[in-house]
Amino acid sequence: MQPTEPAAPEPTTRAAPRWYLRLLGGSTLDGGQGSELRRWPSRAALLLLARLALWPRRVHPREELVELLWPGVATDVGRNRLRQVLSTLRALLEPAGAPAVLQADRHALRLLPGALGCDAHDFERLLSSRRDADALALYAGELLPGVYDDWVVDERLRLQALHDRLTERQPEPPAAAAAPHPQPAPELSRPRRGALPRYLSRFFADDIALSRLRSALDATSALVLRGPGGAGKTRCAVELMRGLPPGVPVQFVDLSACSDLAALEAAVSAALADPTPTAQPLAERLAATDGWLVLDNFEQLPPAADARLSQWLQTSPLLRVLVTSRRGLTLAGALELSPPALGPLPAADAALEVLARHPAVALFVDRARAVRPDFHLTPGNAAAVRALVGALDSLPLALELAAARVRSLPPAELLTLLLADTDSASLDLVGRARSAASERQASLRDVVAWSWRLLSPPLAALAATLGSLSAPFSRGLAQALADPALGPVALAAALDELVSQSLLNSLPTAHPGEPARYLMSVPVRQFAAAQLTADERVVLRQRLRTGLLDWAETWPPTPPLSEARTRLPHLGRALDDADGEVAARWLAAWRPALQDLHLDAPTLTRLQALLPSCTRPGLLSEATAALAWQWHLAGHQAQARTQARAALSASRRAGPPARTLARWTLLALDWRTCEDGPRLRRHLARALAAVPADAASLRAQLLHIAAGVAEFHDHDAERAGQALQQALAAAEAGGNAHLQQSCRLRLATWQARRHQADEALAGLDAVARQAALLGDWEVLSSVHNSRGNLLLRLRRPADAATSLREAVRQAWAVRSGVDLAYALWNLPRALVRLPGQAPLALQLLAFAAAWWDRHYGRLTAAERRFVRRVRRLAAAKGEPALARRLWASAEGWTLDEAVARALAND
Known part of the structure; x- marks a missing residue:
């Protein structure tokens, strides 16, 4: 069969391709001499060939094609399907003796140059050559009608936009009575005033959030999309308007150049103007308007603009308004929502195909391919892309600007440069060439600066101060850092204003009763930090240290764990420029809360390096004992014992309270694994005898250990129960409600082992309620752990597994290592009794045993x-052979992986 000239006109002389694919208005394959394929072997075959034909010069990775053709399918299944479709296409396009059309290897596919023509590709080529008439003749209809895959729809809309622009710039046909004089060449027509902007790139959003916004359009006459610069407010508004039923009038007004009421009214008037001049007042035209008015970039207008907009709405019963703004509006009856966030990122160990489907990651990859067609998500760059997207808070504009740099910078290098907190020049790195139309969004610096300049000087000063905090913070901590002249009420109002201006994020609280938390995005924080001088940074660190210390030294007997948990991550920054005396004072003051809360390893290392310079023996002993317990909670037993012995050594130069605390620390570390019962009892008796009369909480903690020794070493349940009752009485005398709940938990657990199931369950329920009120999530994890063990004794393995999984979830939420280790240790006992769960039970136990042995000491004989x-x-x-392989495969799991497996089937 000889190839024939395709129907599309060629702009230059070239060899005609053997095959010609028509995708505009249909889907046919022309092989010349009247040979035309209209019925395709499969839908996948059509889409695969269309993908290759629309981007003929590109190398297409197999993983990318699999995800496009069969979203979400397992990689091995998808690759097998792709091989089958490719074989079908080869049989169709490359019969015996015919030249090759496709080139494929193990990694990618491409079309051989000149082997296949495509009308959609030729349409764009004709447009670029200014052959408008030929392009119009070739455009037979929308791309691949009836196909609704995302990438097809995006390309269809892009080509449709090109076609619409082409028709708009065509000259009007001459009137019948027009003079026969030659007419001048018509100017290219401009979009009409008030028309919605056109975008040639794909829109990414969380489908559920976008659906809620569409529903909101029906529920209000005034919808405000508020969000930070670059959040995609304008694009979202346009997409919402394009989704309205046909015939609904929409007028779009760009207010970015407006700063007063006169400019606002002029811009709206221009958008509503008829083609002929009119003297009708704006208010009357608005009153007669039936449809949507989109007011874009409202934030820089004064508050009087809010009142004027309210007036328009009140006097215009049919008018509906969609406003995009970086600040909140005082607009009566308006519904204020955020543009659809791209959603939280998948877990770090999520499968590649799960990460690729995430809207933020998909947006970044899509825009990166625009500047580097061979870029795609791979196992090698997935972690860097995920971290980069997270660092940019999934802001659409930030992702687009960052993706433009992939032309020369791999994601990992771009991430390193962006996170250079001390170098605000990274804000300029994530940017593009300036133009008059994109002045506000040429770089991340410009995005933030546009909002920053709208702040009053006092508010800008507070924002710069808060930029020094790199972790979520509470209003209490903000008060410690802010100007002392700013009172609590004024500070609350200022924080609310920064949230309203989209420069500060108000984070959702995970549990009732937790304090409100705030956090700046990375770009805003970097911009804010750049507003401070070196001396101002030093002053802020001093305020942070003082605030963390002074607050803890005023605690009541029950430390406020929820607020303490919020302030704890800021200690690392506060330790810069600190000395051993300050570090020791901080550890001693925070010790009641550090019985439950956990410091990270870098902060522990920093504290350990600072403490030896403390010259006060009593303070040094107490601080070192607290540090030892923290190393234990972090799973570093060698460091914990070293610090506990150091605390005991320092206590010899201090008084009895320090020695008792140091002995308690050593006993708490050793009693569980010590095989020498008599030695444990001697040390316990010595420590209990030395407890000062005013140290009731310390006596309760020692009696806790005494109960454990009596029950598990001496097998004397009655003496253990008596010790627990004494511990509870001492805890109540000390006034620490957290310690009281720990004692009640141990009593309920003791009752469960004594087969007092009803009393034990009632006690656990009471502890759970009180722990939730106190924000003691570590104790709550232990409650679910104990409940799971009790339900196992009652032969209810399914209920036990549910409780133990909840223990895992609670411990993981607060990163409580010890509680997590216990929950992962006990969960396999329930799973192994459930149908089909034995393999998972075996793997979880393998991990838990190895993890416990590495981090919390050698397993006992009973264990x-x-x-x-x-x-x-x-x-x-x-x-049995499979069981051995499963065991070996899980011993090397990471903690993240073990938790994910434990909760996977919950």
Whole structure:
């Protein structure tokens, strides 16, 4: 079969392709000499060939094609399907003896140059050559009608926009009575005033959030889309308007150049003007308007503009308004919402295809391909892309600006430069060439500066101060850093204004009763930090240290854990320029809360380096004991014991309270794994005898250990119960409600082991209620853990698994290592009794045993017997060889992976 000239006119002389694919208005494949394919072997075959034909010069990675053709399918399944479709296309396009059309290897596919023509590709080529008439003749209709895959719809809309622009600039046909004189060449027509902007790129958004916004359009006559610069407010507004039923009037007004009421009215009047001059007042035209008025970039207008807009709405019963703004509006009856966020990122260990489907990641990859067609998401760059998207808070504009740099910078290098907190020049790195139309959004610096200049000087000063905080913070901590002249009420109003101006994010609280938390995005924080001088930064660090210390030294007997948990992450920044005396005072003051809360390893290392310079023995001993307990909670037992011995050594130069605290620390670290019962009892007796009369909480903690020694070393349940009752009485005398709940929890657990199930369940319920009120999520994890063990004794493995999974979830939420280790240790006992869960039970136990051995000390003989029993039970439900492989495969899991597996089927 000889190739024939395709129907599309060629702008230059070239060899005609053997095959010609028509995608505009239909889907046919022309092979010349009257040979035309209209019925395709499969839908996938059509879409694969269309993808290759629309981007003929590009190399298409197989993983990308799999995700486009079969979204969400497993990689191996998708690659197998792609091979089958490719084989079908080869049989169609490359019969025996015919020249090759497709080039493929293990990684990618492409079309051989000149082998296949396409009308959509030729349409754009004709447009670029200014052959408008030929382009119009070639455009037979929309791209691939009836196909609604995302990438097809995006390309369809882009080509439709090009076609619309082409028709708009065509000259009007001459009138019949027109003079026969030659007419001048018509100017290219401009979009009419008030028309919606056109975008040639794909729109990405969370589908559920976008659907809620569409529903909101029907529920209000005034919708305000408020969000920070670059959040996609304008694009979202346009997409919402394009989704309205046909025939609904929409007028779009760009207010970015307006700064007063006169400019606002002039811009709206221009958008509503008829083609012929009119003297009708604006208010009358608005009163007669039936449809939507989109007011874009409202934030820089004065408050009087809000009142004027309210007036228009009150006097115009059919008018509906959609406003985009970086600040909130005082607009009666308006519904204020945010543009649809691109959503939280998947877990760090999520599958590649899950990450690729996330809207923010998909947007970044899409825009990166615009400047580097061979870019795609791979196992090698997935972690860097995810981190980069997270660092940019998934802001659409920031992602677009960053993606433009992929032309020369890999994502990992771009991320490193962006997170250089001390170098605000990274804000300029994420940018593009300036133009008059994009002055406000040429770089991240310009995006933030546009909002910053709208702040009053006092508000800008507060924002610069808060920029020094790189973790979520509470209003209490903000008060400690702010100008002392700013009172609590004024500060609350200022924080609200910064949230309203979209420069500060108000974070959702995970639990009732938690304090409100705030956080600046990375670009805003970097811009804010750049507004401070070096001396001002030093002053702020001093205020932060003082605030963290003074606040803790005024605690009541029950430390406020919720607020303390919010302030704790800021300690690392406060330790810059600190000395050993300050570090020791901080640890001693915070010790009541640090019985439950957890410091990260870098902060622990920093504190450990500072403490030796403290010259006060009593303070040094107390601080070192607190540091030892923190190392234990972090799972570093060697450092914990070293610091506990150092605390005991320092206590010899201090008084009895310091020595008792140091002994309690050593006992708390050793009693569980110590095989020498008599030695434990001697040390306990010595410590209890030395407890000062005013140290009731410390006595309660020692009696806690005494109960454990009596029950698990001496197997004396009655003496253990008596010790727990004494511990609870001491905790109540000390007034620490958190310690009281720990004692009540231990009592309920003791009752469960004594087969007092009803009393134990009632006690656990009471502890859970009180722990939730106190914000003590670590104790709440232990409650679910104990409940799970009790339900196992009652032969209710399904309910037990539910409770133990909740223990895992609660401990993971607050990163409580010890509680997490206990929950992961106990969960396999429930799972192994459930149908089909034996393999997972075996793997979780393998991980838990190895994790406990590495971080919390050698397993006891009883615990090793427990491991053998569960392994035998799991092996009995399957093949022994498989059980051994499962065990070996899980010992090297990360903690993240183990938690994900534990909660996967919840």
